[in-house]
Amino acid sequence: MFGALIIVFREVIEAGLIIGIVLAATRGVNERGRWVATGILAGTLGAGIVALFAEAIANAFEGSGQELLNAGVLGTAVVMLMWHAAWMARHGREMAIEMAAVGAAVTAGKRPMTALAMVVGLAVLREGAEVVLFLYGILAGGTSSSSLFVGAALGLAAGAALSALMYYGLVSIPARHIFTVTAVLIALLAAGMAAQAVQYLDAAGAINVLGTQLWDSSPWLPQDGIVGRMLHALIGYTDRPTELQLVAYFATLAAMAALTWLSTPARAAHARVV
Amino acid sequence: MRGQLLAIVLAALGMASVHAVAQEFNLAIRNHKFEPAEIRVPAGKRVSIQVTNEDASAEEFESPSLKVEKVIPGKSKGVVRIGPLTPGRYEFFGDFHADTAKGVVIAE
Numbered sequence: 001m002f003g004a005l006i007i008v009f010r011e012v013i014e015a016g017l018i019i020g021i022v023l024a025a026t027r028g029v030n031e032r033g034r035w036v037a038t039g040i041l042a043g044t045l046g047a048g049i050v051a052l053f054a055e056a057i058a059n060a061f062e063g064s065g066q067e068l069l070n071a072g073v074l075g076t077a078v079v080m081l082m083w084h085a086a087w088m089a090r091h092g093r094e095m096a097i098e099m100a101a102v103g104a105a106v107t108a109g110k111r112p113m114t115a116l117a118m119v120v121g122l123a124v125l126r127e128g129a130e131v132v133l134f135l136y137g138i139l140a141g142g143t144s145s146s147s148l149f150v151g152a153a154l155g156l157a158a159g160a161a162l163s164a165l166m167y168y169g170l171v172s173i174p175a176r177h178i179f180t181v182t183a184v185l186i187a188l189l190a191a192g193m194a195a196q197a198v199q200y201l202d203a204a205g206a207i208n209v210l211g212t213q214l215w216d217s218s219p220w221l222p223q224d225g226i227v228g229r230m231l232h233a234l235i236g237y238t239d240r241p242t243e244l245q246l247v248a249y250f251a252t253l254a255a256m257a258a259l260t261w262l263s264t265p266a267r268a269a270h271a272r273v274v
Numbered sequence: 275m276r277g278q279l280l281a282i283v284l285a286a287l288g289m290a291s292v293h294a295v296a297q298e299f300n301l302a303i304r305n306h307k308f309e310p311a312e313i314r315v316p317a318g319k320r321v322s323i324q325v326t327n328e329d330a331s332a333e334e335f336e337s338p339s340l341k342v343e344k345v346i347p348g349k350s351k352g353v354v355r356i357g358p359l360t361p362g363r364y365e366f367f368g369d370f371h372a373d374t375a376k377g378v379v380i381a382e
Contacts, residue, residue: 003370007369007370054345054347055349055350058345058346058347058350058351058352062353063324063351063352063353064355066344066345129345130334130345133332133345133347134332134334134370136331136332137330137348138331138370199341202355203341203342203344203354203355204355205322205355208320211357211358212358218338218339222338223338224338239338240339242341
């Protein structure tokens with residue numbers, strides 16, 4: 001039971017923190033709850049499908065199918081986050097002004113939730129597939145299923161509670177700062193995902209450059225501890241990064257900054273004049 | 275058939291993999307234990323370890339020091355690619371049965 005609790009808890013906080021950021025970033029958007037719920041549902045369904053085909057995936061590409069699938073999922077999520085950042089840069093300012101003038105409820109407008117709902121779905125898919133495989137494995141191994149499900153349910157509840165705590169922390173930030181804070185969080189989230197994606201490509205043998213480890217901060221802040229795990233999910237903290245991971249991290253941050261800069265209306269107009 | 279379909283889908287997504295030549299090692303998971311529990315590999319080289327899970331339940335081959343986290347479904351195989359490593363001991367474990375599934379890669 002305890003094993004199930006720990007594993008489910010771990011995976012739930014990783015997906016839950018991402019959902020928390022998405023919810024905080026979309027405060028005031030019409031029907032965002034339905035979009036996020038759809039993302040979670042689709043992700044759960046996808047996790048079941050991935051678990052069902054786990055053997056075929058594991059055996060694909062000379063035993064590297066799982067790494068390539070993970071890299072693909074993470075890469076797609078990074079692109080979705082970039083799309084969202086560019087959109088927010090174009091419309092964020094007018095929304096913030098509107099929000100101050102008429103209150104949060106009216107600002108909903110027609111903000112596209114597709115990109116962020118997909119990010120939620122992909123996060124749930126990635127973490128969920130592992131949970132399904134683990135639980136199924138224990139069932140196949142003959143552990144009493146009731147204690148297993150109690151453990152899993154407790155893990156889910158604890159993970160959800162911690163994610164909710166972070167969400168309420170985020171939304172307590174004053175409305176005029178929340179766009180900036182969530183924009184930064186989303187940029188860091190994307191950078192962390194990109195760094196993970198290149199590590200999966202390296203493990204798959206698809207990339208073979210800059211694989212040297214840069215440092216080892218595991219004695220001070222281990223990535224498998226609770227704080228390390230949360231930082232890993234939030235900002236992509238890695239205790240033993242490779243050169244390529246660091247390059248991917250900062251390249252993504254730079255790309256996010258450039259996208260935001262180029263999409264901001266005042267500058268875009270200026271650029272057209274010049 | 276399912277595997278072929280999936281392979282086609284993944285390939286269509288443009289995820290082609292290039293495999294560098296690497297020295298191969300074998301590792302089995304039996305009754306939630308690694309056999310052998312110790313693997314000696316050359317330092318400074320790419321190494322690939324073929325992990326065969328003979329148990330019915332899935333296992334996750336995990337090692338923070340080797341930067342690997344890979345689920346290996348029950349009754350199937352997976353390839354773990356590591357290195358180049360500096361000489362030393364690198365511990366790994368089975369995350370789904372961490373009490374019993376323990377092992378170490380020694381790079382020399």
